[in-house]
Amino acid sequence: MASEEDDPIIQEIDVYLAKSLADKLYLFQYPVRPASMTYDDVAHLSAKIKPKQQKVELEMTLDTMSPNYCRSKGEQIALNVDGTTSEDSNTYSTKLMDKQTFTSIQATTNTSRYAAAVFRKGELHLTPLQGILQMRPSFSYLDKADSKHREREAANEGGDSSQDEAEEDIKQITVRFSRPESEQARQRRYQSYEFLQKKQNEEPWVHLHYYGLKDGRSEHERQYLFCQCMGVTENTELVKTPSEYLAMLMPPAVKEEVAKPVTPSNVLSMAQLRTLPLGDQVKTLMKNVKVMPFANLMGLLTPGTDSTAVLRCVQQVAMLVQGNWVVKSDVLYPKDTCSPHSGVPAEVLCRGRDFLMWKFTRERCVVRKEVAAIVKLPAEDVKDFLEQMAVPRVNRGWEFLLPSDTDFVRKHPDVAQRQHMLWLGMQAKLEKVFHLSKEDMMPKKKDSAPGVVLVSGEKRLRMAKDRAREGRPALEKDLERQRAVGRDSSGAAVQVKEEPLSDGEEPMDISLTETLKNGAVNGLPHSDDSSRDSLNGHSPSCRPASPSQELRDFVSATFRKHYVLTLSELKRLFNLHLASLPPGHSLFGGISDRLLQDAILHSRCRQIMVPFPPQSSAAADEQKVFAVWETGDSFDKHRQLLFELFMKNYRVRRNVVQSRLNQEFGESVTKADLDKLLKECCISYAGMWYLKGTVQS
Known part of the structure; x- marks a missing residue:
């Protein structure tokens, strides 16, 4: 007995897979009804389904003649639902x-393990369940009865409806604008009951015809439960080993990993921080600390870290303000986020915070009301900006959080100069965004940074003469330089350009002389003129007479990318380009508007004389619009025709451009060509197309 098989095979059954109804077969269960009391003999009035949701509704008759049926209750329910009126829309006619009515719910969402089986003549036929x-x-009829009851109560309590309407007419209406939705809020809304219910209601019902169990159509459909391809043999031999087959039937339990608790966002673990790449370490520290001297930043990093690499990383996530590093606004407020206080979008918050940072590069203290009046942001957001980088002082406003770090500026003049050029580009952008006047851009004398001495042109000239009388021949050149110094309306020393300029032409503001007041604040040394000139990489007496090849290359590459630019926008891009150049570069020589415009004309560009609207408040540089006239591609003629249209009107409609192109070039101009042309050179606003730079976005 021990040698015999203890689990003998009693019978072998062939198993077939029937696929005719694989995507149409549903199993209905009636959990509130015993199996002995089926609905097979009950008349089905209607049936409908929502296939995507697998939701089914069946409407069946009730045996009102049954001794178990309470007729008085049935009449009362019908009266509550439909009232006393007789209409076609009544639930109970x-x-x-x-x-x-029976409504379905899914017993399981995964039916891959379930099938309907039919056994016939020693064969087992399986059909997967959908x-x-x-x-x-x-019980939806109860909801309808409740709504009818509320309608009747409202009608009975109507009373003097005219008085109620009069009172409603004088009620104050409060309009509220919804906040921009964050990604987390959007995910929560997608998972809410209201959203899921709305999605379910959007799918239409598919009405079906019900066939009883003994109907001929039902018998015909049941035949599809048997495999229809009995003659076709498939190789279904089991090639798995017994252990592999057992593992398929009963897979081993997967051990769930215990998730480590996440550290709060405002708590930093130095051990975990130092496992990150250097760039992530610097970004994390700056994002949490907000304002930090470079020496403190080096102290928080791993000992022995290369300071040059740290400088490269910190310039990507922070800006230099008074010799200290302040985290950039777009790091604190990433794209597609909003303010936790007011819901203001991140783009608007970044502009307001950048303005406050720029104010601190010019002044030691700022007044909260003055900042709020310009940035026009809610008080909570402005206060949040100030608390990040300043402390309140009695009768002085908000003072920058840290003292000016002159040691860092002295050790790293190249970094300070690059940051200064970036701030010049930021200043031009802020002037355009907030429509600031020159008075708004000037710093207040009383708030100048400590250690910075304001010297007028006359006083500097007198000091130079005194030193010359003392027998210092080495200062002769300095005296000559002082004679070229004038006095502006605010009393600050300004460099006088030796190059003759045409009427109405202004030199580009790329010299560091005008920024003497905030030189040390922005990270620039406040030594004599010769040191500032060497920091700029040029001598005041050396001015290029014609645009250099490098300047032409920059202008040409810029217009190949943007196609249409105003003079003020080109200046801003040029300042950003200068910030990326190494100290002492030849382009740091004074570049006037004349030289810049000459470089534009040498780059196959032309000025487009756009007739600006009379109410336009654009400055002179903003009304000088230049565009690429020739690039050598097939689109040159299209662009030239477009520019000719804008020389007659400052705005055009799309159909006007389309018809003009078709008239000139025939029907070869496709919609894609027109879209490309408009996208390169124009912007759309209020259904009209404008040249880039001629209308505020």
Whole structure:
């Protein structure tokens, strides 16, 4: 007995997979009804389904003649639902509850393990199930009865409706604008019951025809439960080993990993921080600390870290303000986020915070009301900006958080100069965004940074003469330089350009002389003129007479990228380009508007004389619009025709451009060509197209 098989095979059964109804077969369960009391003999009035949701509704009759049926209750329910009126839309047309509705819910969402089996003549035929649904009675008629009851109560309590309407007419209406939705809020809304219910209601019902169990159509459909391809043999031999087959039937339990608790965002673990790449370490520290001297930043990093690499990383996430590093606004407020206080979008917050940072590069203290009046942001956001980088002082406003770090400026003049050029580009952008006047851009004398001495042109000239009388021949050149110094309206020393300029032409503001007041604040040394000139990489007496090849290359590359630019926008891009150049570069020589415009004309560009609207408040540089006239590609003629249209009107419609192109070039101009042309050279606003730079975005 021990040698015999203890689990003998009693019978072998062939198993077939039937696929005819694989995507149409549903299993209905009636959990509130015993199996002995089926609905096979009950008349089905209607049936409908939502295939995507696998939701089914069946409407069946009730046996009102049954001794178990309470007729008085049935009449009362019908009266509550439909009232006393007789309409086609009534739920119960016989004034008696004579039907009930069954609604399905999914018993399981994964039916891959379930199939319907039919055994016939020693063969087992399996058909996979599309869904398993539990049918339960629906009580939606009670909701309809409640709504009818509320309508009747409202009608009875109507009373003097005219007085109520008059009172409603004088009620104050409060309009509120919804805040921009964050990604987390959007995900929560997608998972909410209201959203899911709305999505379910959007799918239309598919009405079906019900066939009883003994109907001929039902018998015909049941034949599809048997495999229809009995003659086709497939190789279904089991090639798995017993252990592999057992593992397929009963896979081993997967051990769930215990998630480590996440450290709060405002708590830093130095051990974990130092495992990150250097760039992430610097970004994390600056994002949490907000304002930090470079020496403190080096102290928080791993000992022995290369300071040059740290400088390269910190310039990507922070800006230099009074010799200290302040985290950039777009790091604190990433794109597609909003203010936690007011819901203001991140782009608007960044502009307001950049303005405050720029104010601190010019002044030691700022007044909160003055900042709020310009940036026009809610008080909570402005206060949040100030608390990040300043402390309140009695009768002085808000003072910058840290003292000026002159040691860092002295050790790293190249970094300070690059940051200064970036701030010049930021200043031009802020002037355009907030429509600031020259008075708004000037720093207040009383708030100048400590250690910075303001010297007028006359006083500097007198000091130079005194030193010359003392027998210092080495200062002769300095005296000559002082004679070229004038006095502006604010009393600050300004460099006088030796190059003759045409009427109405202004030199580009790329010299560091005008920034004497905030030189040390921005990270620039406040030594004599010769040191500032060497920091700029040029001598005041050396001015290029014609645009250099490098300047032409920059202008040409810029217009190949933007196609249309105003003079003020080109200046801003040029300042950003200068900030990326090494100290002492030849382009740091004074570049006037004349030289810049000459470089534009040498780059196959032309000025487009756009007739600006009379109410336009654009400055002179903003009304000088230049565009690429020739690039050598097939689109040159298209662009030239477009520019000719704008020389007659400052705005055009799309159909006007389309018809003009078709008239000139025939029907070869496609919609894609027109879209490319407009996208390169124009912007759309209020259904009209404008040249880039001629209208505020």
